Amino acid sequence: MPPTDTAPATPEESSENVPAGTARGAPDVPPQRTDAPGIRFEKVVKRFGRNVVLRELDFEVAPGERVTLIGPSGSGKTTILRLLMTLEKVDGGVIWIGDRPLSHMRRGDRLVPANEKHLHEMRKQVGMVFQQFNLFPNMNVLRNLTEAPMRVLGLSKDEAVERARRLLDMVGLADKIDAHPSQLSGGQQQRVAIARALAMEPKVLLLDEVTSALDPELVVGVQDLLRDIARGSDLTMLCVTHEMGFARDISDRVLMFDQGQIVEEGPPERIFEEPAEQRTRDFLQAVLAS
Amino acid sequence: MSDVLEAYPQLLRGAWITVQLTVYGSALALALALAFGLAGTSRHVALRALNRVYVEFFRGTATLVLMYWLFYALPLVGFRFTPMAAAVLSLGLNVGAYGAEVVRGALNAVPKAQYEAAIALNFRPWQRLVRVTLPQAVALMLPPFGNLIIELMKGTALVSLITIGDLTFRAQQIRASTGETTATFLVILVMYFVIAQLLQLAVRYAERRVDRMLGRRPVRRDALPRTADASGAGAVKG
Numbered sequence: 384m385p386p387t388d389t390a391p392a393t394p395e396e397s398s399e400n401v402p403a404g405t406a407r408g409a410p411d412v413p414p415q416r417t418d419a420p421g422i423r424f425e426k427v428v429k430r431f432g433r434n435v436v437l438r439e440l441d442f443e444v445a446p447g448e449r450v451t452l453i454g455p456s457g458s459g460k461t462t463i464l465r466l467l468m469t470l471e472k473v474d475g476g477v478i479w480i481g482d483r484p485l486s487h488m489r490r491g492d493r494l495v496p497a498n499e500k501h502l503h504e505m506r507k508q509v510g511m512v513f514q515q516f517n518l519f520p521n522m523n524v525l526r527n528l529t530e531a532p533m534r535v536l537g538l539s540k541d542e543a544v545e546r547a548r549r550l551l552d553m554v555g556l557a558d559k560i561d562a563h564p565s566q567l568s569g570g571q572q573q574r575v576a577i578a579r580a581l582a583m584e585p586k587v588l589l590l591d592e593v594t595s596a597l598d599p600e601l602v603v604g605v606q607d608l609l610r611d612i613a614r615g616s617d618l619t620m621l622c623v624t625h626e627m628g629f630a631r632d633i634s635d636r637v638l639m640f641d642q643g644q645i646v647e648e649g650p651p652e653r654i655f656e657e658p659a660e661q662r663t664r665d666f667l668q669a670v671l672a673s
Numbered sequence: 674m675s676d677v678l679e680a681y682p683q684l685l686r687g688a689w690i691t692v693q694l695t696v697y698g699s700a701l702a703l704a705l706a707l708a709f710g711l712a713g714t715s716r717h718v719a720l721r722a723l724n725r726v727y728v729e730f731f732r733g734t735a736t737l738v739l740m741y742w743l744f745y746a747l748p749l750v751g752f753r754f755t756p757m758a759a760a761v762l763s764l765g766l767n768v769g770a771y772g773a774e775v776v777r778g779a780l781n782a783v784p785k786a787q788y789e790a791a792i793a794l795n796f797r798p799w800q801r802l803v804r805v806t807l808p809q810a811v812a813l814m815l816p817p818f819g820n821l822i823i824e825l826m827k828g829t830a831l832v833s834l835i836t837i838g839d840l841t842f843r844a845q846q847i848r849a850s851t852g853e854t855t856a857t858f859l860v861i862l863v864m865y866f867v868i869a870q871l872l873q874l875a876v877r878y879a880e881r882r883v884d885r886m887l888g889r890r891p892v893r894r895d896a897l898p899r900t901a902d903a904s905g906a907g908a909v910k911g
């Protein structure tokens with residue numbers, strides 16, 4: 384199979400791209416971190432009613448590793464990210480972030496389901512960017528970025544505004560600081576959403592098809608930004624995407640899922656160029672065709 | 674007619690009582706609506722049950738009967754209310770029940786994704802509500818609330834039946850003393866209408882402020898989603 388790059392064929396600078404004057408790469412993105420934790424799924428079971436989505440799923444992500452999840456619709460990719468963001472509860476097994484259980488907490492030498500306090504503690508490490516951006520429409524761009532750092536992390540207003548300005552600069556939207564989300568294009572909204580997630584300084588970043596709700600010409604700007612973030616930080620990243628070129632650029636490893644199971648895994652070059660499994664080949668074919 | 678107009682100090686005093694009843698009744702109704710509406714969206718079964726009991730009971734009770742109960746019946750078992758308190762309570766309890774449905778509907782209409790984004794930013798449960806869900810729900814609540822408050826204001830006419838000197842009560846007095854039935858009722862018809870218009874203006878002002886908060890620029894009332902417009906007062910639109 385030839386290299387598959389499904390990113391739009393015309394990467395000219397559109398108004399959506401980060402302005403040329405903005406410095407890219409390491410200096411502008413969040414400071415280097417060497418303390419990003421790994422992730423471990425241990426016999427994780429997730430059911431919706433009688434639909435068993437994850438059946439004793441085991442996998443690990445190394446500290447600072449970038450992993451892309453691919454697989455057909457309904458294979459459980461979003462569910463995995465939502466479990467990590469604590470938007471869903473596990474029905475069995477344990478999820479670990481670093482050496483601490485996410486879904487559970489220690490009581491003596493037993494693990495019991497986590498309470499809100501434990502979840503709050505664990506969520507400090509995790510940030511998520513959604514397919515539909517989900518900016519808060521009752522706040523302008525600045526407040527979208529400062530509200531949680533102030534109310535949750537306890538930053539002073541000045542510190543939070545300073546952080547927001549730095550991040551908006553990084554995503555190339557410094558001039559939109561007072562704009563309202565509804566006044567921004569999809570690509571701009573998603574860049575604000577990325578900045579909003581980074582403002583909480585997570586150590587694990589979850590990206591669920593973050594460009595698939597965007598018009599094709601807006602995809603490149605968001606992907607470029609994420610590439611820079613991947614390059615300039617050592618966040619542990621879990622990314623769901625159908626953009627194979629993008630997956631190849633940012634990921635160390637690709638996991639191919641089907642029906643809640645890992646069908647095949649390996650470095651992106653190998654998975655995309657010489658997939659070993661028929662189901663992977665079929666899936667890549669289908670993505671290319673679309 | 675001039676006889677009626679000469680009685681204007683009496684009419685103004687009556688109108689002032691009507692306005693007071695509306696303000697206190699609405700304040701109580703809003704507080705009850707918020708408390709019981711929130712209970713209706715709670716994770717806890719007991720709170721949701723509390724919401725159902727309150728809503729079903731007071732929505733199904735005629736305000737006037739409630740007023741009679743508070744004013745005439747309860748004193749017989751030792752609870753005494755001033756006429757004003759009985760009136761405000763019964764108006765507030767009744768309209769609050771409709772309001773609770775509005776609040777519950779509006780909270781449920783805020784996209785779940787907003788709540789999840791708030792979790793992803795690690796907001797505490799009450800911060801999710803106060804910072805994210807509730808402000809967005811308020812936008813959906815305002816139009817139906819406007820209707821409910823006007824309904825409540827019109828409902829205050831009942832208080833003349835428990836000896837409160839509101840606008841309707843004064844009109845009865847003036848009619849009795851002047852014999853001018855048509856003129857008297859024409860004047861108070863206009864006065865109620867004016868009060869309703871003032872309320873409408875206040876609601877519009879609030880809607881505009883919320884629209885600005887949500888980044889919707891020109892106010893297009895018809896563009897606002899309506900939820901749980903339980904008041905049946907859709908015709909009051911100005």
Ligand SMILES: Nc1ncnc2c1ncn2[C@@H]1O[C@H](COP(=O)(O)OP(=O)(O)OP(=O)(O)O)[C@@H](O)[C@H]1O
Nearest residue numbers: 431432434436454455456457458459460461462463
């Ligand atoms: N809230 C829910 N209630 C019931 N079933 C759900 C829910 N969320 C997901 N599912 C089911 O779980 C399975 C996995 O869904 P998931 O969203 O994780 O798939 P996905 O791999 O992200 O698919 P896609 O590529 O379409 O986004 C599907 O069968 C889906 O119907």
Ligand SMILES: [Mg+2]
Nearest residue numbers: 460461462623
């Ligand atoms: Mg998905």
